[in-house]
Amino acid sequence: MHxxxxxxxxxxxDLTRGLVATAPSGCTVxxxxxxxxxxxxxxxxxxxxxxLGRRELAASWQLGIAPGVGGGLIHSPTLMAPLVRHDRVHxxxxxxxxxxxxxxxxxxxxLPKGVAAWQRGMLRRAVRHADAVVVPSHAVxxxxxELARVGDRVRVIAGAPPRGFTVPIDAAERRxxxxxxxxxxxxxxxxxxxPDGFRGAVAAGVDAVVLDAPEGAEPRYAEAxxxxxxxxxxxxxxxxxxxxxxxxxxxxxSAFAATGAVAGWPWRAVEAMLIGLPVVAxxxxxxxxxxxxxxxxxxxxxxxxxxxxxxxxxxxxxxxLASDRSRAFSWASSAERLWGLHADL
Numbered sequence: 362m363h364x365x366x367x368x369x370x371x372x373x374x375d376l377t378r379g380l381v382a383t384a385p386s387g388c389t390v391x392x393x394x395x396x397x398x399x400x401x402x403x404x405x406x407x408x409x410x411x412x413l414g415r416r417e418l419a420a421s422w423q424l425g426i427a428p429g430v431g432g433g434l435i436h437s438p439t440l441m442a443p444l445v446r447h448d449r450v451h452x453x454x455x456x457x458x459x460x461x462x463x464x465x466x467x468x469x470x471x472l473p474k475g476v477a478a479w480q481r482g483m484l485r486r487a488v489r490h491a492d493a494v495v496v497p498s499h500a501v502x503x504x505x506x507e508l509a510r511v512g513d514r515v516r517v518i519a520g521a522p523p524r525g526f527t528v529p530i531d532a533a534e535r536r537x538x539x540x541x542x543x544x545x546x547x548x549x550x551x552x553x554x555x556p557d558g559f560r561g562a563v564a565a566g567v568d569a570v571v572l573d574a575p576e577g578a579e580p581r582y583a584e585a586x587x588x589x590x591x592x593x594x595x596x597x598x599x600x601x602x603x604x605x606x607x608x609x610x611x612x613x614x615s616a617f618a619a620t621g622a623v624a625g626w627p628w629r630a631v632e633a634m635l636i637g638l639p640v641v642a643x644x645x646x647x648x649x650x651x652x653x654x655x656x657x658x659x660x661x662x663x664x665x666x667x668x669x670x671x672x673x674x675x676x677x678x679x680x681x682l683a684s685d686r687s688r689a690f691s692w693a694s695s696a697e698r699l700w701g702l703h704a705d706l
Contacts, residue, residue: 365415366439367601368628369461373438375524377402379696388700393430393443423482434703436495444486455706457699458487459495461520462625466508471551471575471623484509492706495699497626500646504624518698519651520626521690522635523604532609539606541597542568546668547611547638549573549629550620552581554643557661558620559586559596561641561668567615568595572607572629576600611636616671616679619643620664627651634687639671639679655686 380390381404389406395415400408409431413421419441421427427443432454435443442458464471465480472480487494488509495518496502502515529535545568548558555571562569569591571582579598586596602610607629611617617633622645630652633640640656641664642648648658656679659667671679 366461369439371523371604372461372520374401375521375692376438376696376699377405378524379692379694380699381405383693383696383700385700385704391433393435419479423479423486425486436699436703440480440483440487442483442487442491444483444490446490455492455703456490457493457495457516457702457706458483458491459497459518460484460487460501460505461497462623463501463504463508464623464625467504468551468621468623487511493702495702498624498647498650500650501624501626503646516702518695518702519690520628520631521692521695522631522687524692526604526608526632526635528608528612528636529605532612535606535609536613539597539599539602539610541570541610541613542595543613544568545570545597545614546672547572547614547617547629547633548620549618552578552585554620554622554661555582556585556589557643557664558618558668559589559591560665561618562595563590564665564669565615565672567672568597570597570599570610570614572599572602572610574598574600607632608636611638614638616641616668616676618664618668618671619648620661622648622661630656631687631690634683637680637684637687639676640683641667641671653686655683 391407392400392405393409395411395418396413422443425445427445430443435456437458440458465477469477493514493516494511495516496505497520499517502517546562548555548569548571559569574582582598583593583596587593611633616639619627619630619642622643624647630640634655642652642656642658643661644658657667
């Protein structure tokens, strides 16, 4: 089973644009795509269209069957890659992949079972055949090294916010269409960690908006909110939203709180910093690496108090810190480092 992650799909396009813009002299960016796919990036050279659709290709590559791919310097911005035996020394063939998070190992309940199994299987192939495995933070690199024998092949290259991620002109109308209140905090996390954020909303006297909830999770999340004193009508649970809606939701919030500590790239926290929203996050390796001084990093038991502080006295200071930290990330910088990686290999 292979499901396209919308964050990783957007990152793939943004990274490709960065690679085209930063290509060294004499180098071009080509693409390998499944049957029926297009490449929405200007400046890409040859487009190699394979004979299988995305789902069939994912299954084929998981089995190590990759006909028609050919050689060269191949980088996949996800684990969806032709991870087969190749000769880097004599043919100068290279295959590298990016692992954005380790939910399939550390929080498999956040993924469909088939997706988690596919990711674990593809990492096993990466251990055998990838010339390098790119991860977005040092914390993910450390955890990956505990899970797999990747040795010195791990490289840290950060991601960035989605290209063009800005508050839309019709932000208020979008929030109204999503039935959101006037005052709220935005939360991310799992059923196990969100109650800390719900307590913060209760203490701050605002509603809570949950982003990226799994399909069908709304009743359970609402019950968890009610259990800590936040009425179900004040817990607004939303699934995956398009970038324009996410920007509108973040722009209307008093603060953002990441209650979970899964090793991975914190997509929503980076977007919140770009918007200039006060950011609170549970103190974890990935949050320490990425958010750093751009927000309040606190133990899980202190999330509620931090949410209150972020929505009140510390709000303006945290907005400035978030905006400053967001400038540390760009897809052009990520692309330049990826070019450098292939040159080093």
